Amino acid sequence: xxxxxxxxxxxxxxxxxxxxxxxxxxxxxxxxxxxxxxxxxxxxxxxxxxxxxxxxxxxxxxxxxxxxxxxxxxxxxxxxxxxxxxxxxxxxxxxxxxxxxxxxxxxxxxxxxxxxxxxxxxxxxxxxxxxxxxxxxxxxxxxxxxxxxxxxxxxxxxxxxxxxxxxxxxxxxxxxxxxxxxxxxxxxxxx
Amino acid sequence: xxxxxxxxxxxxxxxxxxxxxxxxxxxxxxxxxxxxxxxxxxxxxxxxxxxxxxxxxxxxxxxxxxxxxxxxxxxxxxxxxxxxxxxxxxxxxxxxxxxxxxxxxxxxxxxxxxxxxxxxxxxxxxxxxxxxxxxxxxxxxxxxxxxxxxxxxxxxxxxxxxxxxxxxxxxxxxxxxxxxxxxxxxxxxxx
Amino acid sequence: xxxxxxxxxxxxxxxxxxxxxxxxxxxxxxxxxxxxxxxxxxxxxxxxxxxxxxxxxxxxxxxxxxxxxxxxxxxxxxxxxxxxxxxxxxxxxxxxxxxxxxxxxxxxxxxxxxxxxxxxxxxxxxxxxxxxxxxxxxxxxxxxxxxxxxxxxxxxxxxxxxxxxxxxxxxxxxxxxxxxxxxxxxxxxxx
Amino acid sequence: xxxxxxxxxxxxxxxxxxxxxxxxxxxxxxxxxxxxxxxxxxxxxxxxxxxxxxxxxxxxxxxxxxxxxxxxxxxxxxxxxxxxxxxxxxxxxxxxxxxxxxxxxxxxxxxxxxxxxxxxxxxxxxxxxxxxxxxxxxxxxxxxxxxxxxxxxxxxxxxxxxxxxxxxxxxxxxxxxxxxxxxxxxxxxxx
Numbered sequence: 001x002x003x004x005x006x007x008x009x010x011x012x013x014x015x016x017x018x019x020x021x022x023x024x025x026x027x028x029x030x031x032x033x034x035x036x037x038x039x040x041x042x043x044x045x046x047x048x049x050x051x052x053x054x055x056x057x058x059x060x061x062x063x064x065x066x067x068x069x070x071x072x073x074x075x076x077x078x079x080x081x082x083x084x085x086x087x088x089x090x091x092x093x094x095x096x097x098x099x100x101x102x103x104x105x106x107x108x109x110x111x112x113x114x115x116x117x118x119x120x121x122x123x124x125x126x127x128x129x130x131x132x133x134x135x136x137x138x139x140x141x142x143x144x145x146x147x148x149x150x151x152x153x154x155x156x157x158x159x160x161x162x163x164x165x166x167x168x169x170x171x172x173x174x175x176x177x178x179x180x181x182x183x184x185x186x187x188x189x190x191x
Numbered sequence: 192x193x194x195x196x197x198x199x200x201x202x203x204x205x206x207x208x209x210x211x212x213x214x215x216x217x218x219x220x221x222x223x224x225x226x227x228x229x230x231x232x233x234x235x236x237x238x239x240x241x242x243x244x245x246x247x248x249x250x251x252x253x254x255x256x257x258x259x260x261x262x263x264x265x266x267x268x269x270x271x272x273x274x275x276x277x278x279x280x281x282x283x284x285x286x287x288x289x290x291x292x293x294x295x296x297x298x299x300x301x302x303x304x305x306x307x308x309x310x311x312x313x314x315x316x317x318x319x320x321x322x323x324x325x326x327x328x329x330x331x332x333x334x335x336x337x338x339x340x341x342x343x344x345x346x347x348x349x350x351x352x353x354x355x356x357x358x359x360x361x362x363x364x365x366x367x368x369x370x371x372x373x374x375x376x377x378x379x380x381x382x
Numbered sequence: 383x384x385x386x387x388x389x390x391x392x393x394x395x396x397x398x399x400x401x402x403x404x405x406x407x408x409x410x411x412x413x414x415x416x417x418x419x420x421x422x423x424x425x426x427x428x429x430x431x432x433x434x435x436x437x438x439x440x441x442x443x444x445x446x447x448x449x450x451x452x453x454x455x456x457x458x459x460x461x462x463x464x465x466x467x468x469x470x471x472x473x474x475x476x477x478x479x480x481x482x483x484x485x486x487x488x489x490x491x492x493x494x495x496x497x498x499x500x501x502x503x504x505x506x507x508x509x510x511x512x513x514x515x516x517x518x519x520x521x522x523x524x525x526x527x528x529x530x531x532x533x534x535x536x537x538x539x540x541x542x543x544x545x546x547x548x549x550x551x552x553x554x555x556x557x558x559x560x561x562x563x564x565x566x567x568x569x570x571x572x573x
Numbered sequence: 574x575x576x577x578x579x580x581x582x583x584x585x586x587x588x589x590x591x592x593x594x595x596x597x598x599x600x601x602x603x604x605x606x607x608x609x610x611x612x613x614x615x616x617x618x619x620x621x622x623x624x625x626x627x628x629x630x631x632x633x634x635x636x637x638x639x640x641x642x643x644x645x646x647x648x649x650x651x652x653x654x655x656x657x658x659x660x661x662x663x664x665x666x667x668x669x670x671x672x673x674x675x676x677x678x679x680x681x682x683x684x685x686x687x688x689x690x691x692x693x694x695x696x697x698x699x700x701x702x703x704x705x706x707x708x709x710x711x712x713x714x715x716x717x718x719x720x721x722x723x724x725x726x727x728x729x730x731x732x733x734x735x736x737x738x739x740x741x742x743x744x745x746x747x748x749x750x751x752x753x754x755x756x757x758x759x760x761x762x763x764x
Contacts, residue, residue, distance in 0.1 A: 089663075090620070134654045280462070516714075526706060
């Protein structure tokens with residue numbers, strides 16, 4: 001059997017009972033076997049400050065290295081104030097430097113935005129996509145994933161309660177597995 | 192020799208001396224031979240109105256058919272009021288319907304934004320990209336192309352005056368040719 | 383009694399049974415008496431083309447004049463392809479010229495986005511706001527108005543079926559009336 | 574003499590030699606006397622995590638209190654990866670909670686985006702504006718301020734080298750002083 005693709009999953013909320021984190025766990029379970037998802041923690045990353053590049057915080061170095069090792073990246077995030085949470089944006093910023101050496105480059109990406117509200121965290125979803133242009137992360141366009149009313153979706157053990165959500169997210173992960181292969185094999189075909 | 196890829200070029204300005212149109216012509220000349228660019232006119236498309244689907248305007252039908260036939264799509268556009276010109280957005284809307292049958296789907300895309308000002312028509316560039324998410328147009332992320340000070344770039348015959356712009360745009364088209372192949376061959380590899 | 387403020391209402395859809403149009407009619411009914419709403423048609427405006435400024439289309443002239451006469455502007459719009467419909471953006475573009483003489487300038491604005499879907503036409507709402515920055519339209523920030531599931535809201539006569547929507551929209555119009563006064567009186571206080 | 578308005582200035586970069594910080598200092602000097610600008614530090618704010626609301630980090634409490642006390646807020650920021658720096662977004666998030674009690678509410682706002690590049694940090698400027706919608710910060714629309722080529726603007730002492738930039742920023746601050754008065758007096762007129 002082929003080795004599964006290594007997918008770095010970045011969750012945009014630090015809250016213990018975060019809906020985004022629960023969604024990320026559900027995605028890991030639902031993903032086809034060709035993908036191996038691993039959550040990469042971002043809560044311990046010091047705020048980005050270029051002056052610190054000279055005495056690199058070890059948390060930055062480890063995070064950059066982890067992202068660089070990944071075959072692909074998956075963002076699962078709430079919306080804070082109609083945009084990406086600061087803590088997630090900081091992680092993106094940290095692994096985007098030094099300038100020109102972003103760890104994110106060329107890794108097939110996707111985003112799932114999650115909210116207890118009704119608008120699907122659209123603002124976070126698309127602001128994140130704008131950063132991915134600069135970072136040269138080829139983003140899966142369809143299906144888009146806007147998880148709304150997240151407060152109703154999980155049981156006390158943090159597992160999905162209904163089949164419609166499960167089916168949607170499983171379909172999303174199948175499409176993402178295809179996107180990852182499309183980009184990586186397409187790149188191989190050109191090399 | 193392999194048949195070149197058919198690239199539908201959509202220009203966002205109707206002005207006779209449009210900088211975007213001149214840029215599109217320059218891109219057509221600078222493109223590698225594996226790409227064949229054709230400008231597709233949008234000025235004659237009636238405003239989108241779903242009621243007209245029942246007695247389809249022939250301009251809509253022809254435009255949809257032309258886009259559907261293309262292997263890939265390239266947008267070259269000015270910025271109007273920090274966003275995509277209405278006339279270009281209308282063309283996008285026209286070929287996005289009927290719902291679920293967008294002619295744009297899965298065609299590798301790229302955007303060049305053009306302005307006589309200094310900010311590179313950034314607002315148009317990224318608003319267009321947001322529509323491409325919904326339309327399932329896989330967008331080339333890098334290099335981004337923000338053509339600024341366009342009033343200084345062309346001679347009286349409408350040709351590029353300086354090598355730096357020429358080299359940048361030629362490099363952009365080479366990268367786009369690679370992106371087109373990456374997506375189309377990646378798709379073939381999965382089929 | 384004071385003369386009511388003249389509010390130009392721009393509807394982003396041309397469809398006869400447009401949910402945005404029905405919403406606009408509801409807003410006109412629910413508005414406090416200090417506001418007089420009038421729908422301004424945009425379907426007959428030729429695509430913007432700067433070359434036509436020399437022999438100005440009468441539709442453009444009339445539209446610019448109508449907007450210029452208004453005390454304030456209210457946009458009610460669907461989302462097409464995660465952004466503003468082309469036909470609405472064209473109307474914005476038409477009344478934004480000639481350069482530096484935008485008819486929209488300094489008129490207190492607000493936006494209601496409307497969709498039969500669930501995401502509230504968020505993409506249209508915020509892309510429109512970006513244009514309003516350039517046009518110097520001071521925008522009401524709160525409450526935001528994202529009308530979702532619009533297919534369930536109106537009866538056969540096109541009237542709102544439920545009180546919760548009616549109350550929300552009435553509250554929105556009260557807030558907008560305050561915003562209009564705040565900006566116009568604030569401007570007077572400075573003059 | 575009337576007491577000057579208290580303007581909280583939030584700078585989006587932590588770098589010692591930050592161009593945004595230098596720009597903020599220049600704005601403080603150039604501002605009309607009716608405004609008193611104070612830089613509010615954000616580098617020490619722990620990442621937002623709702624779980625911490627129960628044992629509130631003192632840095633959060635102090636920052637919220639400082640913002641709440643301000644008459645108005647001014648953001649001066651670089652662009653990181655086509656959006657707002659994580660560290661600035663985190664500060665916005667911190668003072669946006671607890672939910673419904675954002676310290677930012679109703680404070681007249683403006684943004685100056687700053688970059689050593691040529692595109693004026695447009696992406697940061699407008700993503701920030703989207704958050705301000707949710708936070709109910711009435712934003713000055715014009716003039717927009719995109720400070721580009723910032724590496725050429727300051728001398729070794731960190732002072733502006735040329736009059737054109739100085740005049741532009743002075744004009745910006747005069748307009749902002751008007752905007753602050755317009756909103757605050759308009760609000761008084763309605764109260």
